[in-house]
Amino acid sequence: MKERTLAGLANGVPDNSSRTLWQIVRANVLTLFNGIVGGCFLLLLVLGQWQDALFGFAALSNAVIGVVQEFRAKRLLDRLAVMDAPQARVLRDGQVQEIAVADVVLDDITVLQAGDQVVADAVIVDDNGLEVDESLLTGESEPVNKDPGSTVLSGSTITAGQGKARVVAVGASSYASLLTAEAKRFSLVNSEIRNGINRVLGWISWALFPVVVVITNGQMQAKGGWDAAFRTGAWVEALVGAVAGAIAMIPLGLVLMTSVAFAVGGVRLARHNVLVQELAAVEGLARVDVLCIDKTGTLTEGKVVFDGVHAVGGPPPPGWEEALGWFGSDPHANATARSLAGTFGFDGSRAPTAVVPFSSARKWSAASFLPPHAAAGTWVLGAPEMALPGSNGSTDVVLAQARRLASAGLRTLVLAHTQETVPEGSPDDDVRLPGGLAAAALVTFREMVRPDAAQTLSYFRRQGVGVKILSGDDHRTVSAVAREVGLDVGDGYDARHLPQEAKRLEETLEGFSVFGRVTPQQKKDMVLALRRMGHTVAMTGDGVNDALALKEADIGIAMDTAAPATKAVARLVLLDGRFDRLPAVLAEGRQVIANIERVSVLFLSKTTYAVALSVLFGALMWNFPFLPRQLSATDGLTIGIPAFFLALMSNSRRYRPGFLRRSLAMAVPAGIVVTAAVMAVQVYSVGAAGFSVGASRTASVLTLSLVGLSVLAAVSRPVSALRLAIIAAMFLGLVLLMTVPVLQEFFMLEWPPPELTAAALAAAAVAIVAVVALSRAHARRYPADPPVKMTPP
Secondary structure: OOHHHHHHHHEOOOOOOOHHHHHHHHHHHHHHHHHHHHHHHHHHHHHOOOOHHOOOHHHHHHHHHHHHHHHHHHHHOOOOOOOOEEEEEEEEOOOEEEEEEHHOOOOOOEEEEOOOEEEOOOEEEEEEEEEEOOOHOOOOOOEEEOOOOEEEEOOEEEEEEHHHEEEEOHHHHHHHHHHHHHHHHOOOOOOOOOOOOOOHHHHHHHHHHHHHHHHHHHHHHOOHHHHHHHHHOOOOHHHHHHHHHHHHHHHHHHHHHHHOOOHHHHHHHHHHHEEEEOOOHHHHOOOOOOOEOOEEEEOOEEEEEEEEEEOOOOOOOHHHHHHHHHHHHHHHHHHHHHOOOOOOOOOOOOOOOOOEOOOOOEEEEEEEEOOOOOOOOEEEOOOOOOHHHOHHHHHHHHHHHHHHHHHHOOOEEEEEEOOOOOOOOOOHHOOOOOOOOOEEEEEEEEEOOOHHHHHHHHHHOOOEEEEEEEEEOOOHHHHHHHHOOOOOOOEEEEEOOOOOOOOHHHHHHOOOEEOOOOHHHHHHHHHHHHHHHOOEEEEOOOHHHHHHHHHHEEEEEEEEOHHHHHHHHEEEEEEEOOOOHHHHHHHHHHOOOOOOOHHHHHHHHHHHHHHHHHHHHHHHHHOOOOOOOHHHHHHHHHHHHHHHHHHOOOOOOOOOOOOHHHHHHHHHHHHHHHHHHHHEEEEEEHOOOOOOOHHHHHHHHHHHHHHHHHHHHOOOOOOOHHHHHHHHHHHHHHHHHHOOOHHHHHHOOOOOHHHHHHHHHHHHHHHHHHHHHHHHHHHHHOOOOOOOOOOOO
């Protein structure tokens, strides 16, 4: 074994992340806009105008936050692995040994049992009813029977039976390693905010070059032409003006605020033991209008306990207690059967002659005993509708009784008996129920309802989020549990009769809220159908069989007990498994969306007036009315500083699609209003003559700041004491900017003459009235939702 390990034939997997730190830095720093901003920043430093290069710090902050965000996600994803088995069982020196997964080597014989996850690709050499769930690997939802000579892939799960397999691929060459690499790949959740911002950045990319050409030429012409500008040295001031126009077009702060809001949301949720695999998923749950959940582990605690035995007519045949004891003590039993062990004993003195392990496809298991065993004959334990023979009088009575018990919220199995035996060594895929079966008793089990389930589901109902329960249990049992937690679900639906045709499937999903006997493939199909119907779907899950549906859902949510493979495809992980954490996620997501929409109006209005002013002043060949440092000051007072606080304030508004459309409907007209006000001041300044360039620029700064503060006040509605305080503080900052000598000197501001000041104030006043009218018209077109109570249960 040591030689194979040294030869690199062990199961250790290289710890390669999806992207190296350098790749992450390169992706976040070497972007088009960072290149433009960085080039302008360096140009101003070369020209000795470092005071006008303050915008470089915003670009640097944005890049740093982007790197930190993705590196954080990288570290979390790197910890994920497909395998859920810290130890592997192998046959060495004639004995079964438990070793670390990384110590498994080529040609090892692994011992597989129900519940195990395959740790390396292997070929079956011996099996006893071995069934493997390969849903995560192949997309096939049904367990696959495995015979000697067939291959099992790492990452698959043993669902029934036992066996031995020889390892044929390890480490990086195994299927699990390839799947792990795929799961670790940094992917992006569908984010309306990010998509909208990227769309705006795309538009700006197309407009940036021609606008820069126009404004650069205009600034040079304003200095007497290109030759005169270079001859007199005025080209420096012309380039500074061109840089001011170009930088103003780029909404760097919007990207920064979005990153900050996502990052802070992720940190807040981490305090609630919610791991956000990608920070944009904070927004995702807020857009969800349908939540798909399982019964077990969500509505109930997931631990199955024995409830009771119910007679089905006469007394059960002798040996029924010993038979139940064997089903409970079977090392390959599922969780339901294992709960029998505490009530019924089995001495183990005589093993059954033939065993049919439980299969999720058959939904029954069986054991045959020979006389003089107390439980002589064959006993079958399974779902009543699957384990009892075709319709007859006695069977129908038992099935009706089973339905009544299931309707009371009890998981119901039938214990049936016959003197016939299951032939020993029968191929598993040919196993049929033995003849002569008769019901001996009905056995019921129950799950404890989670104490937080009723409050949490009531909360989602108040928030307008529909709930679909998709369970593998009897739909009557699931409906009873749903009613116990306060859901008005009506009758459940047996998913075995679910229509295949897409339209009928959608109609069925519209009409029912509870579905029982749902297979993994059906979960996936139902999630896809809901999305086709226009819903934004979240899906909770913990088993490997949920991975397919979690992949297809808009937001996949894994419980703490989920296999790492399931966590790998989920966007959110509830680290303590508490379902009542989801309302906090919903509240946080709604806050992020609503606040980013609020502050986006500020940034997009700035982009609008920056483009308009650049084009107009370039076409008119006038001096650009601002220096870069002055725009940095006005941006900070009217947009940057208040946006930081607004983006992090509580906001309970429900999600409404169309974030970008609503933002642009306010931002574009507001930007045009600002442009008109500044142009009016400049037209007066040029026409009146005698005003210095510094005074003219100061008048424009005053006008822009006052109108910008009115836009800030408009997007801050509904007004609160804190928002009023922010607006007042920004106004005080403007007063200090215009009056404190040190600030006046640094930002090159000089108080304009009285007539120019009056013109600036008049233009600002008219523009403020226009902003107020615009804000009211926008509110009528897009009325705000009434306040929503967001206090989690």
